[in-house]
Amino acid sequence: MSYLCSYNGCALVVSSQGHLIRHMDTHNQEQGMYSCQYCSYTARQRSNVKVHIQTVQ
Numbered sequence: 001m002s003y004l005c006s007y008n009g010c011a012l013v014v015s016s017q018g019h020l021i022r023h024m025d026t027h028n029q030e031q032g033m034y035s036c037q038y039c040s041y042t043a044r045q046r047s048n049v050k051v052h053i054q055t056v057q
């Protein structure tokens, strides 16, 4: 039994549902990136965005 990643443009095939769930986490992390509300800046950590906003203003 193989599982296909349904994420847009990925189409990775893995052999178990556990692997697929773990793999999907990497996509979710990308979506969960924090972004600046004033420009297109993005960071993995909210504190980085805070510092960015403070340095830009």
Ligand SMILES: [Zn+2]
Pocket (backbone or CB within 6 Å): 005, 006, 007, 010, 011, 012, 023, 024, 027
């Ligand atoms: Zn994928």
Ligand SMILES: [Zn+2]
Pocket (backbone or CB within 6 Å): 036, 037, 038, 039, 040, 041, 052, 053, 056
């Ligand atoms: Zn910004």
